[in-house]
Amino acid sequence: MSMVLMGIRWHGGPPSLEEVERRYALDPERVDQRFGVVLVDAAEHLYSLRLEREEAAKMKRDESVEGPFGDPQIAAVED
Amino acid sequence: MAMAGEDVGFPGPLSPHLGPLEWDRAFAPVPVTPREGVPGAESEVPFAFVEGMTVAVRGAVDEDQVDVLRAAAEEDPRVVGLFADPVIAAAPVCPQDPPLGTAEDVERLLCVDGLQEQGMQGEGVLVVVVDGGVSREYLKGKGKTPGFDAGMSFSSVPGVKPGEAKAGHGTMVAFDACIAAPDCTLVDVAILQSMSFDGLLSDALSAYGHLQQMVGAPGFFERYRGIVVNNSWAMFHPAWDFPVGDPENYSDNPNHLFNRSVAALERLGADIVFAAGNCGPDCPDGRCGDFTSRTIYGANSHPAVLSVAGVDTHKRRVGYSSTGPGRLTGEKPDLCCYTHFSGSGVAAADSGTSAAAPVAAGVIAALRSRFRYDPSLPATSPAALRRHLIENADAQGGTGHSPELGWGVLDGCSLAAQPPT
Numbered sequence: 001m002s003m004v005l006m007g008i009r010w011h012g013g014p015p016s017l018e019e020v021e022r023r024y025a026l027d028p029e030r031v032d033q034r035f036g037v038v039l040v041d042a043a044e045h046l047y048s049l050r051l052e053r054e055e056a057a058k059m060k061r062d063e064s065v066e067g068p069f070g071d072p073q074i075a076a077v078e079d
Numbered sequence: 080m081a082m083a084g085e086d087v088g089f090p091g092p093l094s095p096h097l098g099p100l101e102w103d104r105a106f107a108p109v110p111v112t113p114r115e116g117v118p119g120a121e122s123e124v125p126f127a128f129v130e131g132m133t134v135a136v137r138g139a140v141d142e143d144q145v146d147v148l149r150a151a152a153e154e155d156p157r158v159v160g161l162f163a164d165p166v167i168a169a170a171p172v173c174p175q176d177p178p179l180g181t182a183e184d185v186e187r188l189l190c191v192d193g194l195q196e197q198g199m200q201g202e203g204v205l206v207v208v209v210d211g212g213v214s215r216e217y218l219k220g221k222g223k224t225p226g227f228d229a230g231m232s233f234s235s236v237p238g239v240k241p242g243e244a245k246a247g248h249g250t251m252v253a254f255d256a257c258i259a260a261p262d263c264t265l266v267d268v269a270i271l272q273s274m275s276f277d278g279l280l281s282d283a284l285s286a287y288g289h290l291q292q293m294v295g296a297p298g299f300f301e302r303y304r305g306i307v308v309n310n311s312w313a314m315f316h317p318a319w320d321f322p323v324g325d326p327e328n329y330s331d332n333p334n335h336l337f338n339r340s341v342a343a344l345e346r347l348g349a350d351i352v353f354a355a356g357n358c359g360p361d362c363p364d365g366r367c368g369d370f371t372s373r374t375i376y377g378a379n380s381h382p383a384v385l386s387v388a389g390v391d392t393h394k395r396r397v398g399y400s401s402t403g404p405g406r407l408t409g410e411k412p413d414l415c416c417y418t419h420f421s422g423s424g425v426a427a428a429d430s431g432t433s434a435a436a437p438v439a440a441g442v443i444a445a446l447r448s449r450f451r452y453d454p455s456l457p458a459t460s461p462a463a464l465r466r467h468l469i470e471n472a473d474a475q476g477g478t479g480h481s482p483e484l485g486w487g488v489l490d491g492c493s494l495a496a497q498p499p500t
Contacts, residue, residue: 004327005281007336035281038288040336041343042295048288048336050281069336070327071281072320074312075366076211076248076271077354078433 002053003032007066009045020049024065030055097158098151099144108134133159171398172391173362178421178428180392182258185417188392189442189491191259197498199445201260203304205231206253206444208437209286210311212236212244212269213253221423223257226264231293234269235282241267246425252311252437254423259441259491262448263307271312278312280329280337283378287340294347300454305447307350309440310384311433314376315358315366330376331406338378338407345383348452350461352440353379354432355388355412361398373404375412380405385443385465388485389418389435394475396483400432403482412485413465414439414472439489443468450499459499467499 008020017036021028032050040046046066056068111133140148152158172179186192194200205228212234215227232241244250244267253265268290270282293299294306314320314330321327329335345351358367358374367374380386380403389400397419405411416439422429443464453459471494472487480486 003281005284005336032281035285038285039291040284040288040340042291043343043346044339046336046339048284067336068327070321070325070329071279072314072329073277074271074280074283074314075277076433077311077313077357077364077436078248078251078431 003050003071004053004056004068005048005050005071006056006059006068007040008047008049009064009066010047011045014039014047017049020047024059026051026055026059097138097155098140098148100138100140100148100151103137103139106137108136111135137164169395171361171396172419173398174357174364174430176419178419178430180417180420182254182420182422182429184392185258185420185422185438188417189259189438189489190495191445191491193495194259194442194445194491197449197495199449199495199498201225201257201263201441201444202448203451204260204263204444204447205266205303205306206256206260206263206440207231207266207268207290207306207308208249208253208256209268209270209283209308210249210252211247211271212239212249213242213265213267214244214246214250215242215265217246217250217425218253218257221254223254223261225253225257225261228264228266231290232267233286233289234267235285236269236272239269241269244269248311248425248433251423251425251429252309252433254425255429255434256307256309256437256441256444258422258438260444260448263441263444280314283310283312284337284340287337287344290349291340291344291347294344294349300348300452304451305350305444306348307352307440307444307447308344309352309437310378311354311431311436313354313356313379315356315364316368316370318368320376333407335377338381341378341381342383345461348454348461350440350443350447350464351381351384352436352443353381353384353386354436355379355386356401357399357431357433359396359398359400359402363399372402373406374401375403375405377406380407380411382408383461385414385439385468386412386485387432387436387439387489388412388415388483389432390415390484390488391419392417394473394488397430400435400483403485410480410485414468414485414487414489416442416489442489442491442494446494446499464499468494471497
């Protein structure tokens with residue numbers, strides 16, 4: 001399945017993954033539990049989660065949601 | 080031009096008779112082995128000056144006069160041939176070439192002794208190796224004994240415990256950072272798989288979120304003089320990404336979550352260093368495919384980072400070093416630093432812009448040990464330090480920014496003589 005990154009704005013401190021899943025009605029089976037909720041920019045109250053593209057498409061698009069964003073491969077700059 | 084005949088007395092009686100050619104009178108005639116049938120071909124001493132021998136002489140002609148010259152040469156029986164004289168240059172170092180110089184040479188070139196005399200050895204400064212993991216034991220065996228912050232370190236690579244990875248790319252990076260900053264404190268952030276060197280950008284995003292939590296905690300810069308985050312990894316090929324212009328794109332999109340995370344970490348006070356990449360036009364990494372221009376992608380070209388290209392220990396750009404302009408910022412790389420030297424021993428050469436970046440990171444860590452970051456003083460910000468590095472770079476006779484060398488070669492000697500204030 002194709003995974004994407006989504007940005008969410010959350011005020012009042014870093015949310016738990018369960019809080020995010022509840023707010024956006026996300027299926028935990030389709031959310032990367034290991035990635036969890038990752039801080040992107042504390043000044044913007046911006047966090048990220050990683051989930052299946054189809055699940056991300058179901059997220060209600062209000063001003064708190066950004067994305068999806070791609071998750072390209074990276075590699076060491078060495079032969 | 081090769082000439083033969085009785086009179087090779089240079090070149091006076093000939094010049095008026097050879098069309099538009101302007102003789103290079105400073106170029107002494109050079110004996111050449113003549114073709115068969117040409118006077119002097121039968122000589123037993125082919126490279127001695129003998130009467131009637133063939134010599135090469137040099138001259139210049141305007142491009143639009145070449146045909147006129149050819150016609151004049153054909154008419155002159157003393158001219159046996161007219162040949163081009165192309166520009167030659169030393170071939171740049173490529174991945175398969177043996178190392179050029181040693182880590183000790185890099186120390187000397189960076190004036191590490193001078194930095195240390197100024198009290199700049201990395202003490203009190205964190206150097207974060209965002210890579211495939213570091214082997215502290217291996218480093219110790221190579222005489223590198225930096226501090227280690229286990230609490231800040233973490234690993235997203237299965238089976239890799241911070242500080243205890245198998246010696247590989249990440250260990251090389253750590254070794255190279257310790258060249259200028261032997262007393263730094265390493266933080267091992269393992270995100271790249273040790274065997275294939277691959278990861279996903281989300282691994283880096285997770286790492287940067289972790290670092291932001293640490294650096295943003297109250298009192299961080301009272302405990303540490305600075306934090307330098309080295310990134311010797313990149314995206315190699317546009318096919319790994321969404322197309323430019325697609326909102327999901329990373330390489331050219333300052334709005335991508337990771338590019339915003341980089342900006343946020345730098346605003347918190349981290350000095351962030353990225354390798355420019357190994358997709359240089361002369362001998363690119365195989366993963367670059369046909370893409371060898373504008374290959375400094377995404378965060379490797381971010382305005383808030385120091386983007387580092389590679390030069391060998393003779394200060395010549397290595398052939399695989401990616402050239403600018405950068406995707407997020409045009410004037411990238413920022414600087415060059417040393418690579419392709421015999422150093423860590425993890426491989427024959429510490430190579431790639433992978434090595435150049437941490438060598439530069441080590442210099443930054445050395446500077447920070449005397450010029451600490453103070454959140455209340457903008458003059459100590461990462462941006463201010465980058466400007467200082469650029470102002471003191473060895474421009475190699477160039478003026479302004481070049482896509483190959485940036486603003487020049489990182490000059491530890493100049494920095495030791497004029498440390499930041």
